[in-house]
Amino acid sequence: PVCAVASFVDDGLVAGTAAGIADYRQRIKKDFGVRDYGLPTDFVGMEIDYDQRKGRCTISQSKYINKMAQRYNVLPSSKHRPVPMMYDERLVPSTPDDPRCDPTLYRSIVGALHFSAHSCRPDICNAVRELSKHLVDPCMKHYDEARKVLRYCLDTHKLGITYSRFSTRAPNGDILHPGVLYAFSDASYAECVTTRRSTSGFIVML
Numbered sequence: 001p002v003c004a005v006a007s008f009v010d011d012g013l014v015a016g017t018a019a020g021i022a023d024y025r026q027r028i029k030k031d032f033g034v035r036d037y038g039l040p041t042d043f044v045g046m047e048i049d050y051d052q053r054k055g056r057c058t059i060s061q062s063k064y065i066n067k068m069a070q071r072y073n074v075l076p077s078s079k080h081r082p083v084p085m086m087y088d089e090r091l092v093p094s095t096p097d098d099p100r101c102d103p104t105l106y107r108s109i110v111g112a113l114h115f116s117a118h119s120c121r122p123d124i125c126n127a128v129r130e131l132s133k134h135l136v137d138p139c140m141k142h143y144d145e146a147r148k149v150l151r152y153c154l155d156t157h158k159l160g161i162t163y164s165r166f167s168t169r170a171p172n173g174d175i176l177h178p179g180v181l182y183a184f185s186d187a188s189y190a191e192c193v194t195t196r197r198s199t200s201g202f203i204v205m206l
Contacts, residue, residue, distance in 0.1 A: 008044045046119055047160075059120045060160030068112050069154045072105075077151050084127035084152045085145065090193050091130050094139040101143035107135050109146045116153065120161045124149060126201065181206050 003016025045064040187200040
């Protein structure tokens with residue numbers, strides 16, 4: 001029997017063969033009081049949707065993002081922003097003349113976005129990386145940009161990650177087959193306006 005377990009504090013997910021899951025249930029119930037909710041629909045702020053006929057499983061964070069927007073008083077925009085942060089938007093360190101924002105509030109928003117980026121919204125990872133550079137001394141420009149990224153998440157709250165047991169097509173048209181390891185990478189050139197360093201990124205999929 002084979003199974004894998006993901007746990008967070010007192011919540012857990014078990015995936016595997018029927019025999020593996022049954023064996024795990026039997027073993028853990030010997031030592032712990034466990035409630036079995038069956039097929040999961042949510043886990044640690046992520047919503048889980050299954051389409052067994054198409055062999056797909058999608059994770060998203062619609063509820064979490066809407067809760068974030070309410071907490072930080074962000075409303076949907078009338079004009080949808082196509083990306084989390086515009087490519088030509090360069091956030092530079094605060095200067096003595098820049099109006100400051102509440103640093104605790106700024107860090108709270110960036111932290112909430114960070115959790116979402118690493119859960120099931122990799123599309124905002126680069127924007128969160130940029131915002132995280134200014135956690136020590138944020139100004140109002142940084143704060144406004146963080147709210148724009150959150151508004152983008154709110155406008156696209158239904159986006160998520162879909163896992164499929166069948167072949168899928170990548171945005172560039174390539175067919176991605178199950179069980180095959182794919183890796184993509186890219187980098188900017190001297191993008192940082194203060195250090196002239198480049199920014200690299202990669203994604204690995206199996």
